[in-house]
Amino acid sequence: MNDPAKKENRPNLRTGEIMQLVQKEVDNHYKSELVSSLKNSGGRAVFGNTTILLAKEFGFCYGVERAIDLAYAAAKVFAGKRIFILGEIIHNPDVNKQINALGIRRLPEKNGEPDLSALAADDAVILPAFGATASVVAALEEIGCPIVNTTCGDVMSVWKRVRQNARDSFTSVIHGKAGHEETRATASRATGNPDENPSHYLVVKDLQETAAVCDYIVSGGDPAAFLKKFHGAYSEGFHPDSHLKKIGIANQTTMLRDETAAVQNLLRDAIARRDGGDPANFRFFDTICGATQDRQNALREMLSAKPDLVLIVGGYNSSNTTHLVEIASASAPTFFIRDHTRILSKNEIRHFDLAEKKEIVSSRWLPEKEKITIGITAGASCPNNLIEDVIRTTLSFLESDTPLSPLKK
Numbered sequence: 001m002n003d004p005a006k007k008e009n010r011p012n013l014r015t016g017e018i019m020q021l022v023q024k025e026v027d028n029h030y031k032s033e034l035v036s037s038l039k040n041s042g043g044r045a046v047f048g049n050t051t052i053l054l055a056k057e058f059g060f061c062y063g064v065e066r067a068i069d070l071a072y073a074a075a076k077v078f079a080g081k082r083i084f085i086l087g088e089i090i091h092n093p094d095v096n097k098q099i100n101a102l103g104i105r106r107l108p109e110k111n112g113e114p115d116l117s118a119l120a121a122d123d124a125v126i127l128p129a130f131g132a133t134a135s136v137v138a139a140l141e142e143i144g145c146p147i148v149n150t151t152c153g154d155v156m157s158v159w160k161r162v163r164q165n166a167r168d169s170f171t172s173v174i175h176g177k178a179g180h181e182e183t184r185a186t187a188s189r190a191t192g193n194p195d196e197n198p199s200h201y202l203v204v205k206d207l208q209e210t211a212a213v214c215d216y217i218v219s220g221g222d223p224a225a226f227l228k229k230f231h232g233a234y235s236e237g238f239h240p241d242s243h244l245k246k247i248g249i250a251n252q253t254t255m256l257r258d259e260t261a262a263v264q265n266l267l268r269d270a271i272a273r274r275d276g277g278d279p280a281n282f283r284f285f286d287t288i289c290g291a292t293q294d295r296q297n298a299l300r301e302m303l304s305a306k307p308d309l310v311l312i313v314g315g316y317n318s319s320n321t322t323h324l325v326e327i328a329s330a331s332a333p334t335f336f337i338r339d340h341t342r343i344l345s346k347n348e349i350r351h352f353d354l355a356e357k358k359e360i361v362s363s364r365w366l367p368e369k370e371k372i373t374i375g376i377t378a379g380a381s382c383p384n385n386l387i388e389d390v391i392r393t394t395l396s397f398l399e400s401d402t403p404l405s406p407l408k409k
Helices: 004-008 016-030 033-040 062-077 093-101 134-143 153-167 181-188 207-219 223-229 257-274 290-303 319-329 384-399
Strands: 044-047 050-054 083-085 104-106 124-127 147-149 171-175 201-204 247-251 282-284 309-313 334-337 348-353 358-363 372-378
Touching: 016 062, 016 384, 033 050, 033 384, 050 384, 062 083, 062 093, 062 104, 062 124, 062 147, 062 153, 093 104, 134 147, 134 181, 153 171, 153 181, 153 247, 171 181, 171 257, 181 201, 201 207, 207 223, 207 257, 247 257, 257 282, 257 290, 290 319, 290 372, 309 319, 309 384, 319 334, 319 372, 372 384
Parallel strands: 050 372, 083 104, 083 124, 124 147, 171 201, 171 247, 247 282, 309 334, 309 372
Antiparallel strands: 044 050, 334 348, 348 358
């Protein structure tokens, strides 16, 4: 870990001169004076018979802003060299398109893993905000590529916890989505040193899967059936009879805090029932991202104003945005849209349906009433310029027949 060559492969891009250039470019691509003004005015504005409510917290978080800044900086520092990124820097198609336009190429994948075979030592590689698996990072270091690490600090805090679990021979039970880049990166750090003191992990997606784990902890069961149920969601060599004796809870940082708390409580109670109330074989740390929770809380506050409908803007593969949709859908008609082009007309909107896992077109999405209140928010990977476009397009259909007509002041 103290190898000087490895330190040289983690260049510092955040110099004053570089970041000054980056800031201008980032602002030009993603800034919105309209959205900033609306936020500064309390998140409420009236345009004719339409009231727009904007959640107090929305859009880019610090971790996303940092990741984007570093990608833009890498394009300048490594100009003339090949620059690759592992997967998507964040889950937003517009941002990823802009990153690609900088000359940063997505590294091809093979069997679901980054294909490092074509990399050379002078190729720069960007690690996305979700992080990368420990084995991939080690392979990049072995090749000698300059590595630009944009991993979110909150994600790395989770890694610290699962490493501690591994050192103490606790199995990390990770509340998350097994195929998500962040969860895969976290899981790779939960196994400890496989040659010396291997540990294990198990990923649970929801309360239903958590209940199945709890039943096994308390009552045992058929290990083959258990492993089949959780196929693809546990470490190599994991066995429920051996590796659920001591568990430590971690989570994908973008999950619903309430659900993560419920997962924690169920598993804690299961361990206590099995062990006669002794809590020694259970540990938990709150590793939900603060920005994720802030956006969820702000949405709930906005929903208390009882909007007629809610528009959620963001990438369809964004976990934190998906959870905002789940929250809003319980209180108001909610439409999950990638950008303003999904608002087709006053009568039709194309939006992502979580149940069907695809875009669908809904008719008569705007209420037929004289005065309408529309709530708007966005996930942590959505830039302000996309939110502005959604506001302008929505109002254009309400205020005139021309899409994107100028916003009335």
